[in-house]
Amino acid sequence: MKKINYIIFAMAVLIATGCSKSFLDKNPQGELTAPQLTTQDGVEGLLTGAYALLNGNVNGTFGNYGAAPSQWLLGEVTSDNAHKGSENGDQPNMNLLERHSPTSTNDNLENVWNRCFEGIARCNNTLRFLALVQATEKKFPDARANELTAEARLLRAHYNFFLVRIFKNVPLITEATTELAVDNMKDIYPAIVEDLKFAVANLTPAFPKGQIGRMNQIAAKAYLGKVYLYQKKYGEALPLFNDVIAARPGIETIPYTDNFNVNKENGPEAIFAVQHSVGADGTGGDNGNVGDILNFxxxxxxxxxxxxxxxxxxxxxxxxxxxxxxxxxxxxxxPGEVYISDRGLTKEEKAAYEVDVEIPFDPRIDYTLGRRGVPYLDWGIMAGDTWIRDAANGGPFLAIKNVINAADVPANTGPGNTNVTGLNVNIIRLADVYLMAAECEVEVGTVGNAMILVNRIRARAALLPKKKVTLVKEGLVDAAVYRVNPYLVFPDQVYARNAVRAERRLELALEGHRFYDLVRWGIAKQTLNDYFKSEGKYFSYLAPVTMEDRDEYFPIPQTQIDRSKGILKQNPGY
Structure with a gap:
């Protein structure tokens, strides 16, 4: 059970007790006073509140799109991987993000800013009250106090990292901050690194209190490595990634599909996973995967x-x-003819459509996106336009990884709200670590090691079951010429770099990484401008779009600048 509570933080918090994952099962008991919080139970409850913000929600279910842990909107729709979808007039501020023309009043940006800083506030309150408790006779044992601090600081690093990837220039708020507004033009990466280094030093590979879903040393090492990678500190990141890889089974032994199966959560591939819960906790789905509520x-x-x-x-x-x-x-x-499924066909042609099974595809395509004529999970054959709200606006394909099996809907969706699911979201999974390690190997010059890591990811992809379709003449056949083979050689660093980057796209598509990868590689502008030209042939609203240098980051919400009385500065170009 993985039920997380969402607590509005004035000085209110849930007191959490219990064992196993029941630490995520407690319901809010109302506002508590400072003396009540200056207890072991009070501090544990404050930390539970800090975990709770991982799903990007304070209360309610709709409206948490920018803060979704999956980062589908800011990490994928802003890239070459996805369209906003739906109808053009629905959520118009999302259209502006897809077209790289957002304003500082975009509600999705305000949402992620507020939610991440709410998470930071909860982490800071945990640390403040922990210090008060440790000054009393009823203090925590030193080991648990250090562990609590490490959990809170890792979570704070996570919220800060989300912010710095999106906005770049963000204020650093710690438990020692007393100012009402803080300058946002100082680099906060050093503080993120220090929080993560503390977590690595003070956590163990075991889950704190034996409760799955809490942060452990494996997650801390993976996250610290990721932050080093973003700073291009490849030599410092690589040993951390290697430690994580050594601590888990070989990637080939872990089914790829387990990452997106609500019944297989928290398995050996999950390194940092946001825990979601629906149903019996009485929250009506608030603790579920509300960030992806629109994406079915x-x-x-x-x-x-x-x-x-x-x-x-x-x-x-x-x-x-x-x-x-x-x-x-x-x-x-x-090269070759662009595959567009049934897009552009006449009504009569669509009625007679059969999927082209002669296209050589990596099998991960049919476990990443739904295409007409191919089985879609256990829902049946994807029927094309009748499953799509506005195919002219969003295209002929559907996302899969965020969707659960039909058989799992009754037990794993919100009461009366089936589009709130209990599916966890992986912030970091093992395949991501393999590919980040491969990237480091490339950049330090050991391309042979990079190829080994990439080939292990590809070896697992080759194990995916082939999707089958029934054609009028041929009968039951494979839905494509499925083919995924290992690289025989990385002849040079440039080839190796391109191969690793391509593998990240194939393996991690629609999991929230793509736009941020393009930015940190320094190729976002070129890649996306090429994309707008090519994709614009099929979607006229993309044809005139041009990405500028400023578009690597998003505007600081204007409300925050106004409240700071000018202390916060807007990002250049906005």
Whole structure:
């Protein structure tokens, strides 16, 4: 059970007790006073509140899109992987994000800013009250006090990292901060690193208190390595990634699909996972995966029917095409006819449509996006336009990884709200660590080691069951010419770098990484401008879009600048 509570933080918090994952099962008991919080139970409850913000929600279910832990909007829709989807007039501020023309009043940016700083406030309150408790006779044992501090500081690092990736220039707020507003033009990466280094030093590989879902040393090492990677400190990141890889089973032994199966959560691939819960906790779904609430097929006859957002791009679909050797095309343009499913066909042609099974594809395509004529989880054959809210606006494809099986809907969706699921979201999973380690190997010059890591990811992909379709003439056949083979050589560093980057896209597509990867690689502007030209041939609203240098980061919410009385400065270009 993985029930997280969402507590509005004035000085209110839930007192949490219990064991196992029941630390996430407690319901708010109302406001507590400072003396009540200056207890072991009070501090544990404050920390539970800090964990609770991981799903980006304070209360309610709709409206948490920018703060979604999956980062589907700011990490994928802003990239070449996905469209906002739905209808053009629905959530117009999301259109502005997809087209890289947001303003400082965009509600999605305000949402993620507020939620992350609320999470930071909860971490800081945990640390403040922990210090008060440790000055009393009823203090925690030193080991638990250090562990509590490490958990809170790791969570604070996470919220700060989300903010700095999105906005770059953010204020650093700690438990010692007393100012009402803080300058946001100082680099906060050193503080993030110090929080994570403390967590590595003071956590163990075991889950604190034996409760799955808490932060442990494995998560701390992976996160510290990731932050070093963003700083291009490859030599410092690599040993951390290698430690994480050594602590887990070989990636080939862990089924790829377990990462997106509500019944297989918290398995050996999960390194840092946001725990979601629905149903019996009485919150009506508040503790569920509310950030992805809009991102399901759109048809009243389907297991989940809302709301047609988050549709994979044509460019992403074509990135799964492979060479005769079963390798990705590493050039900017995939040769041959562009695969667009049934887009652009007449009504009569669509009625007679059959999926083209002769296209050589990496099998991960059919476990990442739904395409017409191919089985979609256990929902049946994806029917095309009748499952899509507005195919002209969003395209012919559907996301899969955030969707649960039809058989799991009754037990794993919110009461009366099936589009709030209990599916966890992986912030970092083991395959991500493999590929970050491979990237480090490339950049330090050991490309042979990078190839080994990439090939292990590809070896697992080759184990995916082939999707089958029934054609009128041929009968039951594979839905594509599925082919994924290992690299035989990385001939040089440039080739190796491109291969690792391509593998990250294929393996982690629609998991919230893509835009941030493009930015940190320094290729966002070129990649996205090429994408707008190519994708704009099919979606006229993208044709005139041009990404500028400023668009690597988003505008600071104007409300925050106004409240700071000018202490916060707007990002350049906005």
């Amino acid at each position: 097929p759109y048809n009243s006859g389907l297991p989940i029917t809302c709301c047609g957002f988050f549709q994979p791009s044509i460019d992403l679909a074509n990135s799964f095409k492979v060479t005769p050797a079963g390798l990705p095309f590493l050039g900017a343009v995939v």
